[in-house]
Amino acid sequence: MNVVSNLIKKIIVELRQGFLLFGSPLDIFIMLLDVFVTTCLFYFILKLLSETRAWQLLKGVVFLIICGQIFSLLGLQAISFLLNSALSFLAITLLVLFQPELRKALETLGRNTLSFSQTLPFDSKDGNVEIYAAISAIKLACAQMSSEYTGALILIERQTKLGEIIEKGQSVILNASLSATMLEQIFYKGSPLHDGACVIRGNKIYAARCHVPLSGSTRLNRNYGTRHRAAISASEISDAIAIVCSEEQGSISVAVDGNLIKVKDAQVLAHVLQRFLVPNTVKNKEKKTLWQELKSYFNKQFELNADVLDDFVKATPSQDDGKDGEKQTTVLAVAENSANLNGYTSSQTVKANSKLRKKWGQTRTGIQVTAFVLAAFVWLYVQATTNVVSSKRFYDVKFMILNQEEVDKYELDYRLSAWQTDVVIQARERNLRGINSSDIQAQLDFANLKEEDKAKLQRLSETNKTPVKVNLQVKINVTDKPYYSYRITSANPVNVEVTFWPILQKNAAGTNEAAPVPSKSEKSKYN
């Protein structure tokens, strides 16, 4: 909590000083890019987390931080202390409690980072043909098995390998060609392979008799047994699509991402599979631009997670296709962590074009705004802590006289009130390190003399009378450093008094000496 308060204080100080946007147009562009990239990162993380139970906890933590800030502002020390301690404890428990969710989120990240498509890993160049052949085989087998009330559990492996399931227990590696007959043979009641799940990898039936570890975290109706639960579990621990043919009801169901939906028949099943396996079948058949590709890449997170139920529904034919008024899809189980609990409940029939109702914080805009706010906050923090602006004092910087000829023409002599100055420069620390005393120029430019002063000098040169005093401002710059990378915050002296007198008078007075340089004790005033 203290960290948060300190951070806010630091940011306010930096904002007050106006140094946050210190730099060239290029620096500002880089800063904006920095905020943009950080926003994307936060967007990605928040989107992944918004599909998990960790989201609720995250909201709780934010609430506690806000309360803590309010309490500490009000000076309520006891409650601030308690909240502070609770937050430190929560930071550790968060990692332990939500290890499965975080693991899943990272897996999703890995999947989407390495591949832009969510298709089956088909070998052939013309993957789509093979996918359609596979879908057709599965459709035929499921139609047959459901009509005969043969129980089956088919897992279609996608990006996440199902090695953990395949290599365990009594599973049998088949690596057989995928065909409807083969599937029916496997799940035929008398077959030694019918128990458990079969895994489809690419265009092969890779393994049979696989046992899926049950998670038990679903809201499945009691009428459904372990086969359906196994389907949900398999879709929870991976991005596999699980198809269940029910032995008791003769129905067909599909599970994706922890959600289970009963489809009307094998034809609807084929539509669903096409939606998930064939790239760009439903959405966009045209060639995408890079921007569209990037957008769909980000959107895909939602397609595969939060919007997965919507996808199920979209994947089915229009509601009117059910001539006898029968429902095309029935949601049997919604993943416990699903963002869609507001939109769908278990065993609720969903209309084909229904829209999901999500809380604002979980909508794309909500997450985008939150991600931007977080990124801006982190950026401000980094500016205030690591990319710090500090100042450095340089002593005895000698004046450089410019345009001497401007006074030579009057044939006068002059004396300066000082020949050197102390300069304080402010810059980003890394820039400041590169500045030495020798890089600083303190210029006295006689070209800056005012017209009235010039007139006085003219009169003096003609009359040879009382000496004339004029003020000149010292101009300071750092050689080899662009003007926007530093600021001169003070110079002492910043104005120099120049006393002019006729050359003859000077010789008489013998005063052609430099004004005294500030003594050490005087210098210490500026430290």
Ligand SMILES: Nc1ncnc2c1ncn2[C@@H]1O[C@H](COP(=O)(O)OP(=O)(O)OP(=O)(O)O)[C@@H](O)[C@H]1O
């Ligand atoms: N963890 C599992 N992994 C793979 N297969 C499983 C698992 N648990 C059960 N099964 C399969 O499901 C069968 C038991 O089905 P059960 O009747 O309990 O489920 P169900 O969901 O009611 O399905 P059905 O409607 O077909 O009866 C088992 O014989 C086995 O083949």
